[in-house]
């Protein structure tokens with residue numbers, strides 16, 4: 001006997017679970033479902049930057065997993081399933097998507113980012129209904145949805161973290177934990193469906209089956225009818241609000257108002273284009289609110305109305321009101337509950353936009369506004385001439401500004417941008433690999449030392465020397481107090497001209513992409529001369545895909561046309577090999593920078 005009558009509707013059908021997860025198999029088996037397991041070969045490599053929200057990434061991955069199996073089976077297994085079920089579970093914290101850790105350090109990075117915090121677990125589920133036609137072609141119909149569960153972790157001590165990691169449990173689980181086993185001990189509370197955390201939202205799944213088989217007259221599950229035109233398996237629409245996705249374009253148009261391809265523009269396509277057209281407006285609204293320190297103000301005095309904010313930031317009430325409302329629409333501010341005219345920060349602003357937040361991007365946002373924005377406003381000239389517009393922008397500023405910033409101020413501003421970016425990325429880079437065998441490191445162009453401090457924190461046996469230009473080293477105390485960690489020291493010098501400090505590991509974070517080929521080779525040659533065999537070189541950059549198709553963050557960065565260029569991991573690997581460094585590991589960290597570890601042969 002099965003409790004849920006919809007599960008019994010599947011009796012006699014060839015149901016396939018496109019998942020290798022033993023937890024998913026167990027959950028569905030316990031529910032009385034009979035199915036075959038055909039793990040998906042789809043690689044979980046979709047560009048996360050392309051998705052507006054994390055759940056969209058999970059839903060799309062689930063769709064691709066299920067679809068890959070649905071398409072493969074008729075050829076490789078010589079049978080067509082009736083239903084293929086795919087799923088993907090992710091953990092999200094601080095706007096980062098955590099999947100399965102690749103090694104212990106990765107698990108450490110994930111679990112320490114969850115310690116003491118509430119996070120969300122999303123499972124995206126895709127159900128593909130396959131209809132074999134008389135001519136043996138197959139029509140596919142897709143239903144996709146997601147479920148969110150909130151989980152709060154207790155504060156985890158280092159000992160606890162490592163004991164848990166060494167148990168081996170984290171390795172095949174999203175976010176690096178299994179709530180159903182030892183990981184349950186780390187959890188303070190769960191809001192929502194527990195099984196969703198374990199890997200499959202059974203209740204929501206049954207509700208969807210109920211809609212498909214019992215309630216939806218419009219939802220054709222027969223072979224004939226609405227699916228007849230669609231045998232390409234190409235799924236255009238994606239409504240992630242737990243809704244059925246219909247593949248029939250005509251019906252899609254009639255039901256959701258999105259229109260057919262020929263008669264009206266597709267809604268999703270239109271939204272995407274608008275997003276691109278308006279992207280600069282959103283950026284500038286963020287920059288302006290940050291420049292006026294609106295997020296600091298709303299953090300210190302939550303619940304101000306537009307007039308009070310205007311008074312505090314010395315701006316017009318009308319302008320401030322427009323800015324605050326735009327910030328609300330962008331998810332940076334919100335209206336206070338039941339008091340529509342009062343504003344407060346969202347969690348996103350609290351985490352990243354306050355100037356004193358541990359992961360504040362305030363300094364980097366100022367750098368974007370004051371340095372990158374003017375460069376991008378000359379993009380036509382940059383593309384036309386193929387050179388950086390720095391000089392043009394500088395001259396323009398000198399002509400237009402009443403007060404020209406001192407070079408000291410400009411340097412401080414630049415350092416503040418680099419410092420804030422490094423603080424957000426440092427932990428991910430520092431924990432990307434097991435670096436325990438390196439006792440001394442040298443962070444070349446390490447600026448304020450933000451990265452170096454994170455390395456000594458993550459690797460207690462390591463000391464780091466930050467090597468940067470004298471002017472930078474002189475000003476570093478504006479950011480981090482001297483002697484805040486005795487294992488970090490600073491040496492002033494020019495890495496293109498002077499001898500480099502001896503170290504077991506050289507760190508190059510966001511340095512190479514900015515150098516001309518000539519300078520890059522000078523630097524790599526100097527590192528190779530200083531490094532003994534077995535020494536490491538940790539490179540951290542945005543690595544382009546091999547086909548240079550993404551990620552767009554890297555390709556957009558290239559548009560500022562500095563002296564350097566953006567490269568793929570393979571291109572960097574070859575460059576390093578020329579200087580005797582053999583690449584051992586490469587990681588997409590899930591943060592703003594990726595990492596590659598090479599070793600001197």
Ligand SMILES: Cc1cn([C@@H]2O[C@H](COP(=O)(O)OP(=O)(O)OP(=O)(O)O)[C@@H](O)[C@H]2O)c(=O)[nH]c1=O
Pocket residue numbers: 018019020021022023024039040044065087088089090091100121172173174175177178179180183197198199
């Ligand atoms: C948070 C959490 C996750 N998991 C497991 O994490 C994997 C996620 O990875 P996935 O990519 O969604 O699936 P997979 O295991 O690679 O399988 P596949 O469907 O073949 O991609 C799944 O296993 C889940 O159970 C647990 O067992 N317990 C938990 O508390």
